[in-house]
Amino acid sequence: MSEDIRIxxxxxxxxxxxxxxxxxxxxxxxxxGFADKDPEQLKDVGEGLKRYGSNEELLADPEVDVVIIxxxxxxxxxxxxxxxxxxxxxxxxxxxxxxxxxxxxxxAAVKENGVRFTVHQQRRFDPDFRTAKEVYDSGxxxxxxxxxxxxxxxxxxxxxxxxxxxxxxxxxYDWGVHLLDQVCWxxxxxxxxxxxxxxxxxxxxxxxxxxxxxxxxxNGVTATVELGTYYLADxxxxxxxxxxxxxxxxxxxxxxxxxxxxxxxxxxxHLLTNVGGKRTMTAAGPTRSFGPAPEGTIxxxxxxxxxxxxxxxxxxxxRYYHGEEEAFVKIPEVRRVLKLMDAVRESGRTGKSVxxx
Numbered sequence: 001m002s003e004d005i006r007i008x009x010x011x012x013x014x015x016x017x018x019x020x021x022x023x024x025x026x027x028x029x030x031x032x033g034f035a036d037k038d039p040e041q042l043k044d045v046g047e048g049l050k051r052y053g054s055n056e057e058l059l060a061d062p063e064v065d066v067v068i069i070x071x072x073x074x075x076x077x078x079x080x081x082x083x084x085x086x087x088x089x090x091x092x093x094x095x096x097x098x099x100x101x102x103x104x105x106x107x108a109a110v111k112e113n114g115v116r117f118t119v120h121q122q123r124r125f126d127p128d129f130r131t132a133k134e135v136y137d138s139g140x141x142x143x144x145x146x147x148x149x150x151x152x153x154x155x156x157x158x159x160x161x162x163x164x165x166x167x168x169x170x171x172x173y174d175w176g177v178h179l180l181d182q183v184c185w186x187x188x189x190x191x192x193x194x195x196x197x198x199x200x201x202x203x204x205x206x207x208x209x210x211x212x213x214x215x216x217x218x219n220g221v222t223a224t225v226e227l228g229t230y231y232l233a234d235x236x237x238x239x240x241x242x243x244x245x246x247x248x249x250x251x252x253x254x255x256x257x258x259x260x261x262x263x264x265x266x267x268x269x270h271l272l273t274n275v276g277g278k279r280t281m282t283a284a285g286p287t288r289s290f291g292p293a294p295e296g297t298i299x300x301x302x303x304x305x306x307x308x309x310x311x312x313x314x315x316x317x318x319r320y321y322h323g324e325e326e327a328f329v330k331i332p333e334v335r336r337v338l339k340l341m342d343a344v345r346e347s348g349r350t351g352k353s354v355x356x357x
Contacts, residue, residue, distance in 0.1 A: 004030040005321050008050070008058050010079055011070035012041040013160070015093055019068055020046060022311065028318040032064055037071075055079065059086035066321070068120070069093060072161050073168025077102040080117070084109040089116040091317065095177045096334050098168055100342070103335060116321065121329045122313040123178040124185055128261040130306040132245035132254070133186050138304065140265065141249025147186070147223045148246040149179050156203030156230030163204055170207030171227055172199065172341060180344075181337050183215060183223045188333075190219040191357040195340065199348035203230050213344055256303065265301040268293075 007023060009016050012034045023031045024046060033050025035058040036042050042051045052058040059067065059082060066089040069079045076092055083090045090110070096119045097103040110117040123129065136144055161167040162174060184192070193216045200210040209229040216222050233242065245256035245263075252267035316328040343354045 004028055005318060006030050006032050006063055006065045007068060008032040008052070008061065008064040008066075009034050009068040009070055010036070010055055010058060010083075011072075011093075012036040012045060013070065015070040016041075019070060020049075022314065026311075026314060029314065032061070033058070055082065059083060059088060064088060066091060066116075073173055074098060074166065077105060080106045081109040084113045084115050084117070087113055087115060089321070091118055091120055093120050094181075094334075095168070095173050095338065095341070097338060100335065100338055103331075103338060107331065116327070117331060118317070118320070118327045119329045119331075119334045120313065121178070121181050121334075122310040123182065124329070125308040125310055125312045126182075126259060127306055127308055128243055128245060128256050128259050129182045129186075130308045131261050131263075131303055132247055132256045134304045134306055135247050135254045135256075135265065136186060140252070141247060141254065142251030144221055144247060144249040146246070146248040147183065147221055148244065149183055149223065149225045150242075150244040150246075151175060151179065151227045152231035152233070152242040152244075153229045154232055156209055158204060158207070158209065158229070163207060165206045170204075170209070171229060172208050172211060172344065175227055176211060176213075176225070176344070177337060177341065179225045179227065180213070180215075180340055181333070183225060184337060184340070185333070187217065187219055187221065190217040190221070192216070192340065193218050193356060194353050195343045195347050195356050196353040197344040197347040199345070202228070211344070211348070254303065261303065263303050265303060267299050267301070268297055269299055270297070 005028060007029055009019055016034060016036070020031065023029050031049060033052055034042060034045050035052035035055050045051050052061070058064065067083045069076055069083065069090065069092045071079055073095060077097055080090055080092055097106060106117070135141065136147070158169065162169040195213065195215055197211060197213045199208045201208055202210050210231070211227055213225040214222060215225065243257065243259050247254045252265055254263065254265045256263040313328065316325065319325045320327050340356065343356055347354045
């Protein structure tokens with residue numbers, strides 16, 4: 001393997017700190033330093049790392065090969081273009097841009113200056129998502145017809161710049177881009193036929209904090225993506241939020257709960273017999289599908305084991321940087337999700353389904 005990739009980071013907020021923890025002593029990477037427009041944010045930068053006085057100083061540093069852009073969402077456009085002109089390779093936080101037009105500008109600058117450009121979609125390695133994807137990919141559930149991707153929290157208020165529309169705040173830009181990317185990446189060969197969305201401001205004044213999105217694919221799957229920052233339940237004990245996947249097929253279903261998931265594959269030993277034209281009474285009434293299951297009817301199997309973590313993103317990036325594989329997150333994939341977010345907003349605004357592909 002070639003020498004370490006030298007990385008510097010613009011932005012030392014939450015994600016900047018997360019990158020610092022991740023990349024300090026990461027094999028194949030040397031973390032060089034940080035820039036932040038607020039000098040206070042640089043006070044706790046780790047010993048031995050540079051504290052740049054400006055973004056321009058960071059971009060002019062010949063010891064930097066790659067720049068990670070971890071600034072507010074509305075700053076991504078200008079910073080990507082500046083980094084490209086400085087001939088630095090770029091990893092940008094999600095969402096990569098506020099619009100497709102901004103992404104066009106970024107791609108033009110990257111192409112003109114001959115630099116690498118990708119996006120930090122590390123949640124493709126979430127164990128809960130990878131477990132649900134493994135269930136889907138295995139075919140064990142037969143023909144899958146429904147998938148749910150859900151995230152619920154108890155504190156409806158957001159923090160810092162995320163509450164301002166002008167800064168690129170709101171949950172669709174924050175978590176929505178991850179949840180939509182996960183569903184699209186689950187079956188990348190499928191075309192997305194239509195989008196229907198309900199977007200709400202439940203607690204926050206400017207930005208969305210609830211959405212429910214229905215995605216109909218040409219492979220027969222309807223995926224529901226739902227997030228609520230103020231979606232309450234008392235069954236979570238000490239958990240801060242609830243994370244859920246549900247995958248339904250004609251040979252069984254699977255539920256995957258929690259970021260480090262618990263759940264099962266669930267099947268029936270036999271289907272109820274059709275009795276058209278004949279009265280059938282049970283303790284639950286005639287609608288037997290929704291009554292208590294007879295003993296032995298419901299059987300379960302363990303979920304498949306997956307072993308993934310966010311570190312895998314940078315392991316892939318190192319191989320990509322050295323020309324050993326393609327970019328794990330490709331810009332056309334990012335563009336598709338950004339276009340999908342536009343369709344989600346249009347549907348939320350009009351109350352109508354939007355044709356997509």
